[in-house]
Each structure stands twice: as structure tokens, then as C-alpha cells.
Amino acid sequence: MPPSPFPKTLHPPFPPLSSSSQLHSQSRLSQVSSHIAPMAPTSFNAETVPQAPEDALFGLMAAFRRDTDPKKVDLGIGAYRDDNAKPWVLPVVKQAEDVLRKDPNLNHEYLPIAGLPEFTSASQKLVLGADSPAIKEKRITSLQTISGTGAVHLGALFLSKFYKTKSERTAYFSDPTWPNHFQIFSNVGISTQTYPYFSKQTKGLDFEGMIGSIKSAAEGSIIVLHACAHNPTGVDPTQEQWKEIANVIKEKKHFPFFDTAYQGFASGDLANDAWAIRYFIEQGFETCIAQSYAKNFGLYGERAGCFHFVTSPSSDAESTVSRVASQLAILQRSEISNPPAYGARIASTVLNDKELFAEWEANLRTMSGRIIDMRKALRSKLEEAGTPGKWNHITEQIGMFSFTGLTEQQVLKLREDSHVYMTKNGRISMAGLNTHNIDYFAKAVDKAVRATQ
Numbered sequence: 001m002p003p004s005p006f007p008k009t010l011h012p013p014f015p016p017l018s019s020s021s022q023l024h025s026q027s028r029l030s031q032v033s034s035h036i037a038p039m040a041p042t043s044f045n046a047e048t049v050p051q052a053p054e055d056a057l058f059g060l061m062a063a064f065r066r067d068t069d070p071k072k073v074d075l076g077i078g079a080y081r082d083d084n085a086k087p088w089v090l091p092v093v094k095q096a097e098d099v100l101r102k103d104p105n106l107n108h109e110y111l112p113i114a115g116l117p118e119f120t121s122a123s124q125k126l127v128l129g130a131d132s133p134a135i136k137e138k139r140i141t142s143l144q145t146i147s148g149t150g151a152v153h154l155g156a157l158f159l160s161k162f163y164k165t166k167s168e169r170t171a172y173f174s175d176p177t178w179p180n181h182f183q184i185f186s187n188v189g190i191s192t193q194t195y196p197y198f199s200k201q202t203k204g205l206d207f208e209g210m211i212g213s214i215k216s217a218a219e220g221s222i223i224v225l226h227a228c229a230h231n232p233t234g235v236d237p238t239q240e241q242w243k244e245i246a247n248v249i250k251e252k253k254h255f256p257f258f259d260t261a262y263q264g265f266a267s268g269d270l271a272n273d274a275w276a277i278r279y280f281i282e283q284g285f286e287t288c289i290a291q292s293y294a295k296n297f298g299l300y301g302e303r304a305g306c307f308h309f310v311t312s313p314s315s316d317a318e319s320t321v322s323r324v325a326s327q328l329a330i331l332q333r334s335e336i337s338n339p340p341a342y343g344a345r346i347a348s349t350v351l352n353d354k355e356l357f358a359e360w361e362a363n364l365r366t367m368s369g370r371i372i373d374m375r376k377a378l379r380s381k382l383e384e385a386g387t388p389g390k391w392n393h394i395t396e397q398i399g400m401f402s403f404t405g406l407t408e409q410q411v412l413k414l415r416e417d418s419h420v421y422m423t424k425n426g427r428i429s430m431a432g433l434n435t436h437n438i439d440y441f442a443k444a445v446d447k448a449v450r451a452t453q
């Protein structure tokens with residue numbers, strides 16, 4: 001007899017069926033199902049709903065979990081890990097959680113549609129700078145969103161409904177970009193294109209290609225830009241290059257859309273990582289900004305983010321912002337009603353407290369500093385070993401990711417021979433490297449590169 005699912009001391013909630021009544025109910029069931037089957041053919045057969053491919057990154061994570069080799073290395077994950085390859089709860093986040101726990105006025109009521117007001121206003125200051133003219137002149141409106149993804153989506157949805165262009169409205173992304181950009185924009189009916197970004201030769205920025213493509217895009221195109229720590233390449237324009245990008249966007253009357261998912265996480269300096277956005281605002285652009293707190297607060301699962309719309313300086317700027325805000329509120333209401341509170345409360349507690357803010361900046365330097373150390377260590381180990389190829393790009397790139405230049409063949413070899421997991425395009429998450437596995441990884445790369453020469 002199979003073991004009972006109920007503990008011995010407890011009675012099942014219903015008496016066991018005798019075998020004859022079991023038989024009877026089974027035949028009743030098949031009678032009933034044969035009766036209803038022809039009346040309810042699915043509306044979603046394979047032709048209308050084909051099987052979609054698995055998300056490549058989440059598939060990679062599952063393959064890593066299945067691998068039982070103790071030496072396995074996870075370089076796919078886009079989340080910070082400490083020197084023991086463990087998730088890191090920022091000490092400042094623990095302090096903020098303490099503050100929240102002790103607050104006698106805290107409750108679980110709905111937030112307003114636009115989110116926690118002290119969170120959205122602190123988010124504006126964080127991204128634009130506390131003394132930004134756009135804030136002083138009330139040229140900005142902000143809504144709390146489901147992390148950065150929700151912010152990109154809300155912006156794309158708003159543009160799909162309200163942004164009119166003479167020719168077909170198109171969003172341009174860097175080639176390559178965070179793959180979700182394509183899905184988010186095309187899901188709201190905006191067509192997508194790419195501009196060249198990564199040079200395979202230099203493993204740096206293809207600046208000429210980028211500028212040329214933005215120049216030839218139809219007037220009024222949406223140009224999506226990574227504010228810093230470009231994902232997946234780790235390659236950012238210099239300040240001089242940003243100025244030229246801004247000139248071309250202005251000349252062509254394009255609409256810049258910033259995605260900022262790594263402020264402070266990239267260089268350890270919040271103002272430095274927001275430089276490009278602040279420069280565009282200074283130049284008077286109307287723009288959208290999608291801001292994520294997943295990486296810089298380690299609040300991945302709490303989905304804290306913010307969407308900002310900034311209009312250009314003009315006499316009717318305040319009225320524009322008020323109209324846009326009213327429409328954004330309707331879009332938000334129809335999709336999530338109001339955003340989740342916990343992550344935003346943590347971030348807001350830190351952003352609005354001088355001491356906690358300073359502690360957060362120190363935590364950011366810990367994360368970015370460890371990543372920069374790993375970049376230096378990896379480069380010097382590969383150069384010392386004389387691994388074929390050039391490795392200067394490892395330290396020249398910035399942020400969570402590095403586009404190593406490893407080929408798909410080498411990536412597969414690394415996985416098969418050394419249990420190292422990374423995406424097929426050769427991107428590694430620097431956060432997956434640590435003082436315990438860096439030697440092993442550098443040797444594995446050396447072996448894979450030599451074997452495929």
C-alpha cells in the first residue's frame with residue numbers, strides 16, 4: 001500500500017473510498033469528460049500559441065543549478081555576489097529594515113498610484129542632482145514602478161500612446177543591448193532597430209558607427225541609451241563622445257530615452273554615473289528616464305524602481321508635466337493599480353537620511369571596488385599566462401558585465417570542460433568572480449582559447 005499522505009495521528013479530512021466506489025467515480029468522470037470534450041476545443045492551439053523559447057539567461061541559471069561539480073562557476077547571473085560567491089544584503093539595507101520594523105506608524109495600506117512620494121522625490125534628486133533646474137522648475141514628473149523593467153515599460157507604453165512622428169515610430173537600441181528592450185517596446189507596438197555600438201576589433205565603442213546610424217535614423221526616432229555600465233558590453237562613451245551623441249540627437253530632433261540600472265554600482269560615484277543624463281538635461285532635452293534600484297541597493301526581488309518624464313524649459317512646461325502625469329497615472333492604474341511598498345520604503349529610508357546615505361555610498365564603493373579588483377586580477381592573470389589575444393578591454397570596461405570577446409565555441413568549451421557558465425555571446429558577470437575562483441577561471445580561459453586557436 002502506498003504511504004498515507006496524512007500523519008498517523010491525524011485523520012484524513014474525508015473517509016477513504018472503497019474500491020467499488022472508486023471505480024464508480026472514475027467511470028462517471030470519464031463519462032463527464034467525454035461528454036464535454038468536443039464542446040471545449042482550445043482556442044490556443046499550437047498554431048495560434050506556438051511554444052516560446054526559454055529565456056536564455058534563466059535557462060543558463062537552471063543548467064548551472066543542475067551541475068553537481070564543486071568547481072562550477074556562475075558568470076551568467078546579473079546580480080552582485082560577495083567574495084564567497086554569496087548574495088550580499090547591503091548593511092545599509094539591514095539598518096533601514098530595522099528602522100522600518102521599529103516604526104509604530106507603519107502599515108500595509110495601498111500606496112498612491114504614483115507610489116511613495118518621498119521615494120519618488122528622492123529618486124529625482126538622485127538621478128538629476130539635488131540642485132537640478134528641472135526639479136526647481138517643476139519640469140519633471142515621476143512614478144514609482146516595478147523596478148527598472150517596469151519603468152522602461154511604462155515609458156514605452158506612454159510613448160506608444162502619445163508620441164507621434166511623421167514616419168513610422170521606431171525605437172533604436174544599441175547593438176547589443178539588454179535583450180528585454182526589444183520585447184518591451186515591440187509588445188506595445190513600437191518598431192525596433194539597432195545602432196552599432198560594440199566594436200569586435202577593439203572590444204570598445206564603435207563610435208563612428210553609432211553616430212552615423214543615429215544621424216541616418218528618421219527624424220524623431222526614440223534613441224534608447226544606457227546611462228552607464230552598458231549591459232552587456234561594459235563599454236560606455238566618454239564625456240566628449242556623449243556631447244557629440246547629444247548634438248546629433250538634437251540635430252535630428254530624436255527623443256532620448258535613458259535606462260539607468262547601475263547608478264553608483266558602476267564607478268562607486270553616484271554623480272559620475274549620472275553624468276550623461278545630467279548633461280542631456282542641462283542641454284534642455286525632453287526625455288524619459290527608467291531608474292532601477294535592483295543592483296545599487298541589492299533589492300533585486302523587491303522591484304523598486306522609478307520612471308521620470310522631464311520636459312524642456314518653456315513657459316508651459318508645468319502644464320505639460322501636469323498633463324503627462326495625469327495620463328501616466330491612468331496607465332499605471334490600469335496595469336498595477338499602485339506599486340509595491342517594501343523595497344521603495346527601504347530605498348526611501350536611506351535616500352532621505354544623511355547618515356544612512358553616506359553608509360550606502362560606502363556600500364556602493366565596496367561592491368564596485370571588488371568588481372574593479374576582479375577586473376585587474378583577471379587581466380593580469382591572462383597577460384601573465386600569455387593567453388593569446390589582448391585583454392586590456394577587461395579593465396577598460398566598467399560595471400557588472402564584461403564582453404570578453406570569447407567566441408561561442410570557446411564559451412561552450414568552458415562549460416563542458418571547466419563547468420564555467422556564461423552567456424553564449426561571451427559576456428561574463430564580473431560579480432561571479434572572487435579570490436577563490438579567479439585562478440581557476442583564468443586557467444580555464446587560457447585552456448579554451450589555446451584549444452580553439
Ligand SMILES: Cc1ncc(COP(=O)(O)O)c(C=O)c1O
Pocket residue numbers: 078146147148149150178226231259260261292293294300305
Ligand atoms: C540595462 C538594464 N535595464 C534595465 C534592467 C532592469 O532590471 P530590474 O527590472 O531588475 O530593475 C536591467 C537589469 O539587468 C538592465 O541591465
